[in-house]
Every structure is written in C-alpha cells, then in structure tokens.
Amino acid sequence: MTWSPYYTGDGIPRDVQLAPPPPWRTFPRRPMAKEFQPPAGLVESVNAALHLRRPLLVTGPAGSGKSTVVEQVASELKLGSVLRWHITSRSTLNDALYRYDALGRIHAQRLGQAGGVDDIAPFMQLGPLGTALLPAQQPRALLIDEVDKSDLDLPSDLLDVLERGEYEIPELARYQDDTVCVRQWGGEEYHAIERGRVRCTQFPFIVMTSNGERDFPAAFLRRCIRYTMPPPTAPLLRQMIMAHLQIDSEEHGTVRDLVEEFVARLDGGDSLAIDQLLNAVHVMSGIAAPGDNRRQNVVDLIMRELSRA
Structure with a gap:
C-alpha cells in the first residue's frame, strides 16, 4: 500500500500506521548505485576521467542522476564512502580544504581547559576536498555538487589545488609541533599532517555537477572531462x-x-x-x-x- 488518506482535515486525533516509503526515501539514506542506469557515453567519460586523473564535470537538469554517478563508481571500484561538498554562493575553497575554530581555541586557552598545553588539533578538521587529497593507497571519491551555484571566483580558485594535488594549512605550518593529527571529514579517523602540508599520492575521483545555469572559464573546462546528460x-x-x-x-x-x-x-x-x-x-x-x-x-x-x- 502506498497511498492512504492519513490526514482528513477533520481535526480528530487518530492512530495511523504509515506505509513503507519509496526506496529512495528510506533513512539512513542508502546508495543507489545498483539502481542507476548510466546513459550512453557516460561510461566512457568516467573511464577517461579515471585514466587521465581529471575531474568529471556532469551537466544536466535536476533529478537526472548526476550525483548518483559518483556513488556507482565508488561502489564498483571499492573507493570507500563518497565525500560530499555541496556548493552554495557562500562556499569557499578554504572551507572545502579545512575548518579551523580559532575562537574556540582562544576560549579554551582562556579557560585553561588544556591544562596549560596549547593543542590546536581539537579545533581543526579537514574538509571534504582536503580529505580527498590525503595520501592514500586508493583514490577517494568526491562529489562537488552544483558547482554552478558557486561564487564566480571559486572555479578558478580550484584550478591550482586540482592541478598540483596539494595544499598548505598555514595555521599548522606556523605551529610549534611539526606533526599534528587532524580529524578527517565525515568520520572519526585522523591523519598526521607534517608541517602543515598535504600532498596526495592518488588523485581523487572527482565528479562535479552542474545544472547548466552558468558558463565556466575555459581554463577550468580544459582541465575537466565533460559530459552532458541526454534528455x-x-x-x-x-x-x-x-x-x-x-x-x-x-x-x-x-x-x-x-x-x-x-x-x-x-x-x-x-x-x-x-x-x-x-x-x-x-x-x-x-x-x-x-x-x-x-x-x-x-x-x-x-x-x-x-x-x-
């Protein structure tokens, strides 16, 4: 049973038993990798991105399955859980690389919660992109969702990081200890970062989605494998x-x-x-x-x- 008049508008309280939800609205959310049907040309585009270590830019209307692509690839290739960075007009590159709670650290220092020891690690966490670029045996899978919603400068800001596969955390580069264990995105795992520098050893499999609402700089586009979802x-x-x-x-x-x-x-x-x-x-x-x-x-x-x- 999928349809029943639970609510009748008569204001009378009653016990109801909701029918099971659609498979895609069960929680916790489950991956839809097995259900996704890749359209013509998508498999070749994914393999090109994997061979060339380039991001895959997938353009198409809402609900066309763009974000499910990365779930299916991560499942088939055993790349682990998908890291997700949902873009808004306020998104910045730094937020995607790492988060630093400077005010929380100052407050802890004033209260003496660390027993006189200044420890920066509890106030820092890697972002989804920063976690994807950690050294690893296998590449991580990263979804950068709705990149066309970003500030105009964000695609250009991404270029250097995606080309070099590395980034610096200035707060750790200046820190008194050479090695700091920082919590990764989306879990409780930690990674030891040496002198504030992160260098990937396996370029992540990155899927960027776009609803086709804006144009991107040519320098950005030439660094991507591009695919447009067919009608x-x-x-x-x-x-x-x-x-x-x-x-x-x-x-x-x-x-x-x-x-x-x-x-x-x-x-x-x-x-x-x-x-x-x-x-x-x-x-x-x-x-x-x-x-x-x-x-x-x-x-x-x-x-x-x-x-x-």
Whole structure:
C-alpha cells in the first residue's frame, strides 16, 4: 500500500500506521548505485576521467542522476564512502580544504581547559576536498555538487589545488609541533599532517555537477572531462522504473501512461525531474492508489512543472 488518506482535515486525533516509503526515501539514506542506469557515453567519460586523473564535470537538469554517478563508481571500484561538498554562493575553497575554530581555541586557552598545553588539533578538521587529497593507497571519491551555484571566483580558485594535488594549512605550518593529527571529514579517523602540508599520492575521483545555469572559464573546462546528460527517453525511463521499483511499465497500463505523459511534457518544453516520475509511479502503482476522481489531481501535484512556483 502506498497511498492512504492519513490526514482528513477533520481535526480528530487518530492512530495511523504509515506505509513503507519509496526506496529512495528510506533513512539512513542508502546508495543507489545498483539502481542507476548510466546513459550512453557516460561510461566512457568516467573511464577517461579515471585514466587521465581529471575531474568529471556532469551537466544536466535536476533529478537526472548526476550525483548518483559518483556513488556507482565508488561502489564498483571499492573507493570507500563518497565525500560530499555541496556548493552554495557562500562556499569557499578554504572551507572545502579545512575548518579551523580559532575562537574556540582562544576560549579554551582562556579557560585553561588544556591544562596549560596549547593543542590546536581539537579545533581543526579537514574538509571534504582536503580529505580527498590525503595520501592514500586508493583514490577517494568526491562529489562537488552544483558547482554552478558557486561564487564566480571559486572555479578558478580550484584550478591550482586540482592541478598540483596539494595544499598548505598555514595555521599548522606556523605551529610549534611539526606533526599534528587532524580529524578527517565525515568520520572519526585522523591523519598526521607534517608541517602543515598535504600532498596526495592518488588523485581523487572527482565528479562535479552542474545544472547548466552558468558558463565556466575555459581554463577550468580544459582541465575537466565533460559530459552532458541526454534528455530522458521512454526506454531509459522504463529501465529506471524497473531498477528502482521492479515494475514493468509495458505490463502496467497506468505506469505506461505516466511515462508517455512525462516524455510528452518534456518534449513540449516543461521542466520536470526524473524523480518526480518515480514518485508518481510509486503512488499510482500501489494497491491503494487514488481512485479515478482523484488520480489526475495527485499526478498533477507530484509532477508539477519546476520552472514555476
């Protein structure tokens, strides 16, 4: 059962048992590596990026599976958990390399919490990019999500670090101890950093995603392998539905109609995301799907055009 009127609007308290959520909305979140269906040309682009040790810049609309690429590669190649850096207009390169709580350290010194010993390590943590560039036997996988949301200077700021594969932490370079163990991003592991300098031994596998909302400098683009997600076709959508929900849309008339409607709206210029279609299929294919008098209202609600509020 996927649809039930839990809320009726009558204000009467009642006990309810929610139906299981869609597979992609279970928590803790689980990787969707096995369900992802790479479109034509993506496998070659990923392998080119791996061979050349270059970032992969994937461009496409929201919900097209751009960020899932790195999950599938990390799973297949056993690169460990994916490091994630979600870009906003306030993101800076330093934040991605390391975080330093200078005020917390000053406060601790004043309170004498360290027993008179000035220890910088508790107030420092590597960022996702900084962790990805640590020396390792295997490359780490890093997602730089929605890079086109960044400040105009950030892509250029990235160039030097991505070319050299190293960076300096000035606070550690000036610190009294030559070696400091700093906590890595996304866990409780620590890494010993010598004289404030981090040099990678295996360039990380980096996927940068873009919604195509801005242009990037040529110097940035030439250092990337670029791939543009193709417009979704009915066969590709049917494969995705089978992978995510184990539903054969050819044998399920309602699902087939949803796929045809989705493709027709895309061809007509509507802005829609693939996860909207998956949501609609999950609801409309359930045992207790909305009846005919409510079906279209629910479908319109879920697959509402994205370029309008």
